Amino acid sequence: MRLIIIGTLNGQIGAATRIALQRGAKVAQVEDIDQALNTLRAGRGADLALIDVGLDVRRLVDSLKEERFNLPVVACGIGNDARAAVAAIRAGAKEYLPLPPEPDLIAAVLEAVAEDSHQMIFRDPAMGQVVRLAEQIAPSGASIMITGESGTGKEVMASYIHRKSPRAERPFVSVNCAAIPDTLLESELFGHEKGAFTGAVARRIGKFEEANGGTLLLDEISEMDIRLQAKLLRAIQERVIDRIGGAKPVKVDIRVIATSNRNLVEEVARGTFREDLLFRLNVVNLKLPPLRQRPDDIELLAVHFVKKYADANGVAERALSPATIDALRKAHWRGNVRELENTMHRAVLLALGPQIEVGDIRLPDGSALADAAGRPIAAAAMGEAGAMDAGTGGLVGRTVADVERDLIIDTLKHCLGNRTHAANILGISIRTLRNKLKQYTDEGLAVPAATEGSRATA
Structure with missing residues (x-):
């Protein structure tokens, strides 16, 4: 974990640095935003930035985005100043950390960043x-x-x-x-x-x-x-x-x-x-095998994501019902672990009963998981030729261009407008996707808007 601390943190810089070092972080400290940007430009990268809330948090966040430095920002200030915390979050900070620094709180922030995309969870x-x-x-x-x-x-x-x-x-x-x-x-x-x-x-x-x-x-x-x-x-x-x-x-x-x-x-x-x-x-x-070929990992990952997003959203952690686990294992998961994670995040927010039931789980298009579970797997079990015969009946009489257009638009909707994810699922380059979407727009067709995370590739 590489940590860059920006500002004096109202005299608490020494304590914050000591705690971070004790937790295994490599720490760099700079006085202001310009020094922070120069440090990053010089190749001394970071995984997390702590910034004094008295500095211009929005300027830091915008500068990092403009220069393509991908690191989360946590704002720090004296005490539990709700107004300062809200302003920092609105400016783009991921969290607000009250000072003087609590060792367990800093440790939790560091661990959350370190865990974010580096856990290897498997059983299959x-x-x-x-x-x-x-x-x-x-x-x-x-x-x-x-x-x-x-x-x-x-x-x-x-x-x-x-x-x-x-x-x-x-x-x-x-x-x-x-x-x-x-x-x-x-x-x-x-x-x-x-x-x-x-x-x-x-x-x-x-x-x-x-x-x-x-x-x-x-x-x-x-x-x-x-x-x-x-x-x-x-x-x-x-x-x-x-x-x-x-x-x-x-x-x-x-x-x-x-x-x-x-x-x-x-x-x-x-x-x-x-x-x-x-x-x-x-x-x-x-x-790496697709998630549908590692069924023993589906329940393990689903439970992990339920706990993660229950903690993140401050809601009760609910168990998965047996029927839900069965439906999860039968689903095709075209987006694999990423799709499963997003699905469980939604389920955590939608569930109201003592358990997460099948009806609590919705796919990105709003359809129920139970409606989609098993259909692609059943088609695959028929063999490639059989699946093709079963799936092309509704395509006869249509042009290849029409089918391609509907597939691209539907996939883009499935990905909530994210161009990069849609291109990955379709197996085409982002350039090809951009050209197709421009063609459809020029033809007067409605194209799903790009999400914030995909504007750079839209």
Whole structure:
């Protein structure tokens, strides 16, 4: 856990730092927001920011978003000042921490951030086999390719490998290649010098340098433009990078883990992914099974998410009824663990009785889980040909373009407008999805609005 503390915290900085250090955090302290941004630009990354509520919290949050620094912000102030707390949350802070700092409270905040996306929860033998292989290869320095459907936990697995490796005490840095426009991704990875291009107002250390000594995760690498892949290949092979506008190469020592929800062999055949880069990255391949192929994990994960969101929302933790567990196990879970997590979050908020019943569980489109449970699995059991015959009856007489349009729009609705998630489920690139949606908009069709988290890719 890397923590950056911004401001004096009204003289409580020493106490907060000591508590964080005792809990195993690596702490950096700066006086103001400008110093914090310069620290991050210099490659000294952080996983959490604590900021004095007397500073401009909104400016920090907006600056982090503008410069693509992905870290949560917690505001701190003397006592339980409700007005200051509300203002900080409205400005974009995730939490408000009263001072003087309580050791248990700071520990809880740190643990919540550390736990957020790094827990490996499994019981099913199918997942256990993959985890054992991950543990076997973690001590090596080999590059790893993690594949699997969207939502199966590829980033969680990458973090798990890092924590089991000799680099565990060094940075783990993640870059979502699908969420960053091509024009910015090169700078994000390799950094730039001041004045290298319009808008480069200061030197910016890229993710390769930030991850030096540790692990760099290239999430959804199949979305990277093929022209940038050549520079990435050189960086991995030679262990040197060139900042944009830089005068000399910079040496780096990192382990690279990449993820993809696509078949990269097929992408190579299409000419959208370099074969030599695939060979370099795919020293070891870990294929994560979809949730429907690890049924013993469904109840375990559902119970975990119920507890997590009951605690987060301050509501009673309810048990899952036997009928609910049975329905959860029969559901198809196209979005895998991510979809299950969101579904259980809704159930926690909707449940009123002593248990979470089947009727409390709703899918993103508002339909009941019981209506959807088992149908895709039954179709799969018929065999590929049988499933095709059973599922195409309503398509005869329609054009391929019409079917494609309805599939894209329905999937986008299912993902609540999130372009990145929809593209992952559809198995197409975010660029292809954007082009299709522009075409539909030009044709006068209604397209679901982009969610806040997908505006960068909308």
